[in-house]
Amino acid sequence: MSPPDDDASDADLLFAFVRRRYAERLSAEELEALRRSVDEVARLSAALRAVKLANADEPFQRFEPYRADA
């Protein structure tokens, strides 16, 4: 199959990556279903990117430096 063209959507490009990694393990039917799952990932991504955040909005997950003797 030829690579995605310049007009390919994000989902097309992402699916091309996924397909390249796993296609040999999958049937045509499974690949088709996998394409729908990648489309879903693209929808999730679009929903997240639609929300604007401030620079100060940090990940809600605290990192703590580690010391074995602390």
Added chain:
Amino acid sequence: MNPVFRPLRELADAVRERRVSPVALAETFLERLQQLGPRYNALVTLTRERAMTEARRADAEIAAGRWRGPLHGIPYGAKDLLATGGGIPTTWGAAPLRAQTFDADATVIQRLQAAGAVLVAKLSMVELAGGMGYRQPNASFTGPGISPWGGTWSGGSSSGSGSAVGAGLVPFAIGSETWGSILSPAAYCGITGLRPTYGRVSRHGAMALCWTLDKLGPLALTADDCGLVLDAIAGPDPRDPTAADRPYRYEAGEVGGRRFRFGVVRDVAEPAEPPVREAFEQSLEVLRKIGTVEEVTLADLPYEAITRTILLSEAASAFEDMIESGTIAQLTAPEDRYQPYARDAILAKDYVKALRLRGLVAREADRVLSRLDALVAPGRPATPPPLDRDFGVLHRPPRDPMGAIGNLAGLPAVGVPNGFTSDGLPISLQFMGRAWEENTVLAAARAWQSMTDWHLRRPGL
């Protein structure tokens, strides 16, 4: 006495007063599990030898006047993602892991043992706790979980924990929730389930599905039962850095006369199926007898997309070996054998964005809950589906914003029975509270169960 379908306090009194022995209790429930467990695909491993050893020890201790508390001598089952030593398999519901064993018990199992409870069974679950994206009930090597009510799906991923309690095969069980895995089987099996605050219960020794969403909690007949179990399993654990240093004691005081402040998120029941919506509207009338019910609004955020992005990303990492090696091809649900590959398409910046948005959600939920005792909502938006339902493609499940928000923000919730459909299938109601307010939501649930008898209905077995 017949110990089946008895609340924990009744069993505890009978054990403490030596009207029934822990050995007799263990034998009764082992027999029920063996006879009826396969009917519901609830059982993975009957832990008979361990159970009888623990029961005999409890017998001896109680005879010697050393009663440990309300769980002493009480049988229970554990979702099969909790590690158990002694050669007892811990399968995670996955065919390729049927023979998996661990050297030691999970912290929760250790704490229940310290409380004197008797492990009688490892209970079935959706393979890898649903982390591969299953879209049908038949997603475990033990077969689809079956509810004792009507033979529909038991819910998941704590399928066996739900159906075993619902069928009276164990007095209580431990389940886990990442998104819906305690409240869904509680709802579909007509029982009570408690999802504790994230960090309330140590997850050491539990299968990791999603490190920042996984929680362990009880499924039982009543809210009071859930409180008694939480009291035994909660607390800090140096082996789980997310287990909060917040000692917990269940407050089981009388709720009669207490007034609650309930909130209902605008249109929260809108996506629910009609029987669920109708039952929910009726439940609000009951709740107005014990408090106020006000409509609240939440900021317009993509709650479900945030939670799903975190879940999919972390699960892809947690099971990287199984996915990359192709071991997932041995899983039961056909879609679990390839869907995880799609997660390579999630970009790191989107995962980090989801973690940043999580802060907004946590603050927004707390803003609303700070003025309330609990948000109330349908326990599940859907009624229990039939076993052959494809609930991902042809029948996309109703939206679940409460589940997304509650799990994303790590908030406690109790799911309680709230009636039945015209076909006799159970419907549920949930009380979701502020972080660390398990006692508040349990009090609200006890008040609810003092005014209703849905939790006293039993399936015809």
